[in-house]
Amino acid sequence: MTDVLILGGTGWLSGRVARRWTEAGASVTCLARGGRPAPEGVRLLRADRDDPGAYDEAAARDWDEVVDVSSRAGHVAAAVEALAERTAHWTYVSTVSVYADDTTAGADESAATAEPAAPGDEYDYAREKSAAEASVRTALAQRAAIVRPGLIVGEGDPTDRFGYWVGRFALAGDGPVLVPDVPGLGVQVIDVDNVAAFVHEVGRTGSAVVANAVGDTLSFAGFTALAREVAGHTGDLVAADPDLLAESAVAHWMGPRSLPLWLPDDLPGSATRSNAAYRAGGGRLRALRDTLERTLADERARGLDRERRAGLSHAEELDLIERVLIG
CATH class of the missing domain: 3.40.50.720 (NAD(P)-binding Rossmann-like Domain)
Structure with a gap:
């Protein structure tokens, strides 16, 4: 044994x-x-x-x-x-x-x-x-x-980052959701079960690999489109200028009063790491839709409008949306 x-x-x-x-x-x-x-x-x-x-x-x-x-x-x-x-x-x-x-x-x-x-x-x-x-x-x-x-995601995530988006779209329903106006922003995530499986695999085989356990890169717009579809969101996306977000003390990436997965524009290499070694070493990637569906079920179980470790509260978001629309 x-x-x-x-x-x-x-x-x-x-x-x-x-x-x-x-x-x-x-x-x-x-x-x-x-x-x-x-x-x-x-x-x-x-x-x-x-x-x-x-x-x-x-x-x-x-x-x-x-x-x-x-x-x-x-x-x-x-x-x-x-x-x-x-x-x-x-x-x-x-x-x-x-x-x-x-x-x-x-x-x-x-x-x-x-x-x-x-x-x-x-x-x-x-x-x-x-x-x-x-x-x-x-x-x-x-x-x-x-x-x-890279960014590990999925059901049970204690950081609340990835789940913020599919959860917020589900909470909003036919109402608006605030997103950062960053056309070039990328997203690169990996399901927690894929990482666990890879850690087991390299141990089982005694591999000496060094590997980025990361998913494929996709655009933030593509990510939010899929998250909206999974959540059934039919409301508007309200794109906020990064300068307005900064002036409003909205943080990048994680933590309270943040927009999770939003990165500063001076980090163009983030969310683009190669996963070739991971794939060559037997690493697999769960379909993002599957991960989003599992995450949404977990978000619903924990409460869509709960106090979160990352993201905006619904009240904070609605206040910022009003500021964007007023201009």
Whole structure:
């Protein structure tokens, strides 16, 4: 039987990875603090990765596969030091945010990454991931896979970004919906289940691939058209000038009072990363319509007009629409 250790394993993506391995017949252990339950059939090894002895019990045995998703370079370095010699293969889930340049369209995995963070540096997500990748590569070389997802989407998404749009179209019905007036904006997403399946696949095969786990690029207009169709929206789209949005303190990409997936126009390389290595490594892409339908069902279950971690409240949106229409 394959023995798998997932450092985490109780979160949104890592929980799905754990389930993939258990469904494949593996014996799966999750090392986590225990604030959330482990998936069914998974052993939970309680440990705080800030503690010096966090990996002592895990390091007392051998593993066929270790999976880590941490964005703390110190956590990854300590895990590698404790476990690298006790595992046959390691998969580190990084991010496309690790790249130093977001201005080159179509860049692949050979693009330069951010300067690795050093101990004691102020936290920077890209630099932490870069340092974590370096720890894994240095210790495990050809026994490690580096998976760099882009925007992960689908049902259960705790960030509320992708689901904002199909949910908002459903909430609006025949009413107006505010969108950014950015004709050149692109969207590049990947379903959470596709990422989990790929992480399982590279672990199963012992692959040493470095791959951007990203979907195909499509226009924002094409994305919203499909989201509207899935949601049954028949109202108007009200396009807001980016300058008006900035003046109204509407944020890019994520967080409260934002328009999710809207990117600044000085990042032309974002949402255009190559997924050739991902596809060559066996990665698959769920049809976007399917992902939107699943996401909409999840949005309805959680409440279309709930307080969200990302996006505009309905009241904020209607206020901005009035400002746009008044001119």
